Amino acid sequence: xxxxxxxxxxxxxxxxxxxxxxxxxxxxxxxxxxxxxxxxxxxxxxxxxxxxxxxxxxxxxxxxxxxxxxxxxxxxxxxxxxxxxxxxxx
Numbered sequence: 087x088x089x090x091x092x093x094x095x096x097x098x099x100x101x102x103x104x105x106x107x108x109x110x111x112x113x114x115x116x117x118x119x120x121x122x123x124x125x126x127x128x129x130x131x132x133x134x135x136x137x138x139x140x141x142x143x144x145x146x147x148x149x150x151x152x153x154x155x156x157x158x159x160x161x162x163x164x165x166x167x168x169x170x171x172x173x174x175x176x
Contacts, residue, residue, distance in 0.1 A: 108138035
């Protein structure tokens with residue numbers, strides 16, 4: 087778990103200089119999820135999704151977070167949207 091904590095600290099520092107980079111928020115969300123902080127995971131994945139609404143893997147991870155928080159309807163919407171985005175990119 088220490089590696090995830092270190093990664094989060096590093097990405098939080100990167101976020102200061104690159105606040106509009108969706109990848110920063112995406113990886114912060116994944117890191118917080120690994121540590122079991124579902125609320126912070128959701129906050130960061132929502133920001134990543136806002137910055138990169140056409141990235142299917144971002145939308146999919148957002149769905150996973152919603153599902154883990156018991157938001158089944160929002161999760162399904164994200165999964166469907168992620169699938170559509172993936173198909174558009176093929």
